[in-house]
Amino acid sequence: MREKVILDVDTGIDDALAISYAVHATELDVLGVTTTFGNIAVEEATRNTLQLLELLDAAHIPVFQGAAKPLFRELKEKAKLFHGENGLGNVQLPPPRTAARQASAAHFLISAIKAHPHEVTVVTVGSLTNLALAIMAAPEIVPLVKRAVVMGGAVTVPGNRTPVAEANICADPEAAAYVFQSGLPITLVGLDVTMQTLLTRDHLQEWRRRDTPVSRFFADICSFYMEAYARAGHVRGCALHDPLAVGAVIDPTFVTSVPMHVQVDTSGGLSDGRTIGDRRPQPAAPPNVDVCLEVDAGRFVEHFLQNVMFRCDG
Secondary structure, three states, rough: OOEEEEEEOOOOOOHHHHHHHHOOOOEEEEEEEEOOOOOOOOOEEEEEEEHHHHHHHOOOOEEOOOOOOOOOOOOOOHHHHHOOOOOOOOOOOOOOOOOOOOHHHHHHHHHHHHHHOOOOOEEEEEOHHHHHHHHHOOOHHHHHHHEEEEOOOOOOOOOOOOOOOOHHHHHHHHHHHHHHHHHHOOOEEEEHHHHHOEEEEEHHHHHHOOOHHHHHHHHHHHHHHHHHHHHOOOOOOOOHHHHHHHHHHHHHHEEEEEEEEEOOOOOOOOOOOOOOEEOOOOOOOOEEEEEEEOHHHHHHHHHHHHHHHOOEEE
């Protein structure tokens, strides 16, 4: 049986790669896509998601617009340096012909989890606000969720939004802290492992040689992404942050995780948004998160490449 998943996205470039990977993976059944703020505004994330699903011939997958801002804080600036003004490297797609459903992201999460108890894996690759709102509204869903796989955090490595904090957690630290303390079974796919994955310019050349609308689109947006990475000192390519979270659902052996008690700093100080793991031999509290610390990067990247373009030649 295919794994039932809900993707929660702030559709920038690596979100687009993750959506395509999930849609094409025969191991997954994507029940729906929920959108949030982060890389871009939630309205833009919804538009990008609809456009992308149409490009992938997957417009049958429902989209639900979610949170427009953090639980308690002001909305931060968009990640224009890495994702462009429109979130897709300033590459333009036709206006969407479809529309998001009327229900909110939180409402859809609640209804889908209750309709499929113990079967739904929620994959979050943006802020954790939608998931936090769903749990606040219906805490009874916590024991019904199979797992939450969260692309976020930097437990043992530097951050990418601040010296110590990762962007998705920084987007809404209070939401992340709430979800981590909720009792959900959580796998944290953070910078500890995602920075070990690499999409290269050689891969983009292969996509361009295929010369299809899908392959050209992904080559163009990833070229923008790689230029941003190069300006940040990463000259060999770009990390596959969000796709690795999807990969960890498809094949959990891509990553190796360690149970750990993780807290999110919400102090507003220099370490705000930091994911602090208690790595002592005798931690003060029991584990609440499985933190991914190792990745079989070569095997994952190969599987990703086999699937992300699955339909582009058809």
